[in-house]
Amino acid sequence: MPTDFNQLTNQLPGLVELCRTYATEGRVASYIPELAHANPQTLGITLHHKSGSFTSAGESDTPFTLQSISKVFTLLLALMDRGEQAVFEKVGMEPTGDVFNSMLKLELVQPGKPFNPLINAGAIVISSLIGGDTPELKSQRILRFIRDLAGDDSPSFNESVYRSEAATANRNRSLAYFLKDNKVLDQDVEPTLEVYFKQCAIEVTCAHVARMGLILANDGSDPLSGREIVPKRYVRIAKSFMVTCGMYNASGEFAIQVGIPAKSGVAGGILALVPGELGIGIIGPALNDKGNSTAGVQLLKQLSEHYDWSMF
Ligand code: DON
CATH class of the missing domain: 3.40.710.10 (DD-peptidase/beta-lactamase superfamily)
Structure with a gap:
């Protein structure tokens, strides 16, 4: 009904x-x-x-800032930019049963490839797949996409939240370096994390x-x-x-x-x-x-x- x-x-x-x-x-x-x-x-x-x-x-x-909610939308944008095959070469389709920033299964089960695009490891890889030659361009495209879906131009980056996460993200840095070492992440760690932290800091x-x-x-x-x-x-x-x-x-x-x-x-x-x-x-x-x-x-x-x- x-x-x-x-x-x-x-x-x-x-x-x-x-x-x-x-x-x-x-x-x-x-x-x-x-x-x-x-x-x-x-x-x-x-x-x-x-x-x-x-x-x-x-x-x-x-x-409030989107944080992990942004992962749904960067997944959509990466699918639109690269297509299904390219995206699922890099991330899986299965739940982990672990906490969102876990490292456990990255090494244990399928070396290097994150289980899905909504855990932090998967979302960091997805951020690297967003179209745009620089982190700045990728971030602007993500923001434009969010504004289009929100039907309003007021969502913007919360700079304090962005800087706060960028300054303290030891766990996400570890995940990103591990992904880079396994060649799942093709791009450099810091520019990729800049895109990821910025998408998380979009205020809505x-x-x-x-x-x-x-x-x-x-x-x-x-x-x-x-x-x-x-x-x-x-x-x-x-x-x-x-x-x-x-x-x-x-x-x-x-x-x-x-x-x-x-x-x-x-x-x-x-x-x-x-x-x-x-x-x-x-x-x-x-x-x-x-x-x-x-x-x-x-x-x-x-x-x-x-x-x-x-x-x-
Ligand atoms: O990467 C992080 O840890 C945060 N920027 C986002 C994590 C998050 O929102 C998990 N959600 N429940």
């Missing part, structure tokens, strides 16, 4: 207040020092329906992420103008990864409890979508031990149960 958007609009403020209590079970990420300033009690959501209606509740205007609001989700929910096209932004085939690939790897090593539990494609980021953002219907953007900076927003996941769980959103 299609979601009753009027009912949802009326219910949303109450649901946000109910789910906000779950924020106390999580902690704000601090391994990127600049992210530690976020208020753990923040919870905001925007839902954007294919009819053009949208609705928000809580602190949906709070700006819930309304932007909801619009980006709506385009994916609508198979890559703007439902109002009909304009294709991403080919349907690539959107299908991205949505499949969101279901199997989008919430990292909590993706199985999330599929059972919520059952829709989603992608989280360590700033507390979640991108989610109900296929054929709507896009969702959430911010809730308090994270569980798997790096997902505690209140945000709870909000999606309640909404999915109430409106029967599960795909399964």
Whole structure:
């Protein structure tokens, strides 16, 4: 049954207040020092329906950086720039069951090739595949793509978050050097990491992420103008990864409890979508031990149960 958007609009403020209590079970990420300033009690959501209606509740205007949510969109851009064969020569299609910045399986199972494009190792390789002769050009193309999907030119790089991550990213540097040593990464480590850190530092609001989700929910096209932004085939690939790897090593539990494609980021953002219907953007900076927003996941769980959103 299609979601009753009027009912949802009326219910949303109450649901946000109910789910906000779950924020106390999580902690704000601090391994990127600049992210530690976020208020753990923040919870905001925007839902954007294919009819053009949208609705928000809580602190949906709070700006946050995309972090790992960007990985879905750099995957799409790399697929559009290089094609499927070139992309999947470099990254696999399987979940790892490990934390997002794990090194374990890179060496253990299939030497060098990251399991999927949504873990850090895979996303770093994907950043190297984005078209453009310099890191600056690649970053500008990513930003332009995000603005196009968000339907707004205001998303920009948050320079403080970018610098904060670039100055402290020992783990990502280790992953990148390992990938370079295995010749999975063809380009130099530092310029590739510059692109990766910048995509993670693109600052948005819930309304932007909801619009980006709506385009994916609508198979890559703007439902109002009909304009294709991403080919349907690539959107299908991205949505499949969101279901199997989008919430990292909590993706199985999330599929059972919520059952829709989603992608989280360590700033507390979640991108989610109900296929054929709507896009969702959430911010809730308090994270569980798997790096997902505690209140945000709870909000999606309640909404999915109430409106029967599960795909399964
Ligand atoms: O590379 C990192 O560690 C961050 N820039 C992004 C990680 C992230 O968002 C994981 N998500 N839950």
